[in-house]
Amino acid sequence: MSAVTSPARPASSGASARTINRIVIYGLLALFAIFYLMPLFVMLVTSFKTMDEIQNGNMLALPQSPTIEPWFKAWGQTCVGLTCAGIKGYFWNSIKMVVPAVLISTLLGALNGYVLTKWRFRGHTLVFAMMLFACFIPFQSVLLPMATILGSIGRFGVTLQNATGFNFGLGNSTVNLVFVHVVYGLGFTTLFFRNYYEAFPTELIKAAQVDGASFFQIFRRIMLPNSMPIFVVTVIYQFTNIWNDFLFASAYAGTGDVMPMTVALNNVVNTSTGVVEYNVNMAAAMIAALPTLIVYVVAGRYFVRGLMAGAVKG
Amino acid sequence: MSTVAETQIKLTPEHDARPGASVRSRLQDLLPKIVLAPSFAATIVFVYGFILWTIYLSFTNSKTFPSYDITGARAYQRLWRWTFESDPPSSWYTSITNMGIFGFLYIAICLALGLFLAILLDQKIRGEGVLRPIYLYPMALSFIVTGVAWKWFLDPGLGLEQTLHQWGWTSFHFDWIKNKDFVIYTVVIAGVWQASGFIMAMFLAGLRGIDGEIMKAAQIDGASTFQLYRRIVIPLLRPVFLSAFIVLAHLAIKSYDLVVALTSGGPGGSAWLPSNFMYEFTFKRNEMAVGSASAVIMLMTLTAIIVPYLYSELREKPR
Numbered sequence: 206m207s208a209v210t211s212p213a214r215p216a217s218s219g220a221s222a223r224t225i226n227r228i229v230i231y232g233l234l235a236l237f238a239i240f241y242l243m244p245l246f247v248m249l250v251t252s253f254k255t256m257d258e259i260q261n262g263n264m265l266a267l268p269q270s271p272t273i274e275p276w277f278k279a280w281g282q283t284c285v286g287l288t289c290a291g292i293k294g295y296f297w298n299s300i301k302m303v304v305p306a307v308l309i310s311t312l313l314g315a316l317n318g319y320v321l322t323k324w325r326f327r328g329h330t331l332v333f334a335m336m337l338f339a340c341f342i343p344f345q346s347v348l349l350p351m352a353t354i355l356g357s358i359g360r361f362g363v364t365l366q367n368a369t370g371f372n373f374g375l376g377n378s379t380v381n382l383v384f385v386h387v388v389y390g391l392g393f394t395t396l397f398f399r400n401y402y403e404a405f406p407t408e409l410i411k412a413a414q415v416d417g418a419s420f421f422q423i424f425r426r427i428m429l430p431n432s433m434p435i436f437v438v439t440v441i442y443q444f445t446n447i448w449n450d451f452l453f454a455s456a457y458a459g460t461g462d463v464m465p466m467t468v469a470l471n472n473v474v475n476t477s478t479g480v481v482e483y484n485v486n487m488a489a490a491m492i493a494a495l496p497t498l499i500v501y502v503v504a505g506r507y508f509v510r511g512l513m514a515g516a517v518k519g
Numbered sequence: 520m521s522t523v524a525e526t527q528i529k530l531t532p533e534h535d536a537r538p539g540a541s542v543r544s545r546l547q548d549l550l551p552k553i554v555l556a557p558s559f560a561a562t563i564v565f566v567y568g569f570i571l572w573t574i575y576l577s578f579t580n581s582k583t584f585p586s587y588d589i590t591g592a593r594a595y596q597r598l599w600r601w602t603f604e605s606d607p608p609s610s611w612y613t614s615i616t617n618m619g620i621f622g623f624l625y626i627a628i629c630l631a632l633g634l635f636l637a638i639l640l641d642q643k644i645r646g647e648g649v650l651r652p653i654y655l656y657p658m659a660l661s662f663i664v665t666g667v668a669w670k671w672f673l674d675p676g677l678g679l680e681q682t683l684h685q686w687g688w689t690s691f692h693f694d695w696i697k698n699k700d701f702v703i704y705t706v707v708i709a710g711v712w713q714a715s716g717f718i719m720a721m722f723l724a725g726l727r728g729i730d731g732e733i734m735k736a737a738q739i740d741g742a743s744t745f746q747l748y749r750r751i752v753i754p755l756l757r758p759v760f761l762s763a764f765i766v767l768a769h770l771a772i773k774s775y776d777l778v779v780a781l782t783s784g785g786p787g788g789s790a791w792l793p794s795n796f797m798y799e800f801t802f803k804r805n806e807m808a809v810g811s812a813s814a815v816i817m818l819m820t821l822t823a824i825i826v827p828y829l830y831s832e833l834r835e836k837p838r
Contacts, residue, residue, distance in 0.1 A: 244668035324551035449661030451776035501659035
């Protein structure tokens with residue numbers, strides 16, 4: 206019965222209802238697009254304005270006389286705490302921390318995922334579950350012991366420095382942060398590779414074993430060449446997470462010229478001395494956001510896939 | 520197929536039988552475990568060991584420096600007492616009420632908005648490829664950048680209020696970010712802005728995974744679009760709701776940076792979440808035991824949400 210009545214309904218309500226419907230949908234979508242773009246737009250516009258224009262003009266207005274000056278000032282001259290040499294040093298701090306941390310944690314994750322799927326042993330699920338749970342803990346619950354350990358390692362580094370003239374990187378803030386990010390990133394990288402390798406045909410591995418290929422040969426010759434997509438996903442995920450980290454950075458490298466970008470940016474913005482230069486602040490925020498934004502624009506598909514894999518099972 | 524399996528079974532004992540190769544093959548057998556061992560050991564020490572260490576510290580009377588004499592549950596007793604000290608509110612009371620407000624609104628609004636946007640985008644929209652990245656990009660930004668941007672946008676003297684005044688709506692008043700009773704809602708706004716696009720992407724992926732035949736069948740039966748979504752689509756999205764809830768709950772409990780960057784803690788610490796409470800008490804107020812106790816409470820809250828979820832996820836896998 207209902208099947209007979211239903212075709213009549215859309216026909217009678219006509220095409221105009223449909224059009225209105227479409228207009229409402231597109232209107233709502235556009236409205237939300239504005240909501241999401243607004244803060245970025247304001248940040249970008251403000252960073253190209255002079256202070257005069259900011260104080261007397263409208264937040265949403267385009268710059269009357271665009272100037273790139275705030276960007277140069279943020280990069281090379283603005284004050285972070287007491288030093289006024291811009292944020293460029295902190296930007297490099299972040300790069301020096303991110304690159305090794307991402308590479309090491311990704312490679313270890315690949316090996317772990319390979320073992321946990323293709324060389325299973327009794328209790329492999331428990332091992333994986335324990336590593337996976339580590340991703341979800343609030344890092345506040347390990348923050349203080351890690352600070353204590355890093356402190357004693359630092360003192361040991363000083364002793365070594367006095368004895369041998371070289372501290373082997375012990376006590377260096379960048380090394381510390383690389384270590385911390387590798388340790389607490391392992392859970393996610395292992396999760397990504399495990400879920401990816403789970404779907405990889407085990408017959409291929411078996412065949413290679415029969416042919417006498419060793420553990421590492423199989424990894425290098427068979428797994429790695431077929432892992433490109435998951436490598437991209439993992440590297441992007443780790444890069445974004447580590448670049449954006451603030452908690453570890455502020456706890457273990459929160460002062461002086463060893464600060465990573467996020468901590469330095471927070472200091473620039475929250476400095477209460479002198480006149481607050483909003484345009485410089487916004488330029489600094491844009492510079493801090495650029496690396497991850499560029500990654501997002503260039504490889505957004507992989508970025509989303511990484512987020513999803515971290516959230517839903519693979 | 521069966522022949523391959525047979526040869527394999529034959530091969531293994533032969534391998535072991537060769538005297539010279541036995542040590543090497545023993546090593547080959549152990550190699551996977553050796554490779555995994557450092558990561559697993561690091562997890563045991565730096566995650567589980569450190570958690571035990573934090574729990575231990577919470578039962579001492581550590582102040583500026585850790586002390587290792589157990590003095591009982593004093594830190595927890597203080598937190599418990601502070602839980603009900605609402606007049607004037609203790610900073611712990613403020614932190615957990617804020618957690619309640621922020622957690623509830625952040626999760627609820629993100630889920631509602633994410634689902635709503637996903638359904639809108641699923642109506643065969645032209646330009647979906649442009650809109651989706653626009654909704655999602657905030658997730659690539661750090662909380663610090665998000666905080667800086669929204670701090671500016673919500674500032675009464677510079678941002679939205681000022682702009683609307685200039686456009687002639689002079690009675691418009693919006694100073695939540697400076698108001699101790701409302702500052703936590705600005706954290707909700709910025710948090711929703713950052714995460715809702717991602718939740719939209721999760722729901723959209725879920726919607727695209729639904730069998731088109733079911734939808735067609737329902738339409739033929741005369742279901743209206745609204746009924747279709749309420750009765751059929753949304754119930755089918757239950758697993759996505761669960762995953763999204765876990766992601767959001769996890770993000771909410773861990774939220775720390777956003778409060779720092781957006782509000783600097785708010786007037787008199789009125790925007791604190793438990794994570795901020797922990798950091799301030801441990802590193803700034805020299806109340807290490809109380810800070811540790813609050814960290815333990817955060818951990819237990821998250822564990823209560825995550826462990827059942829992980830358990831069901833990992834159990835489902837082999838099937």
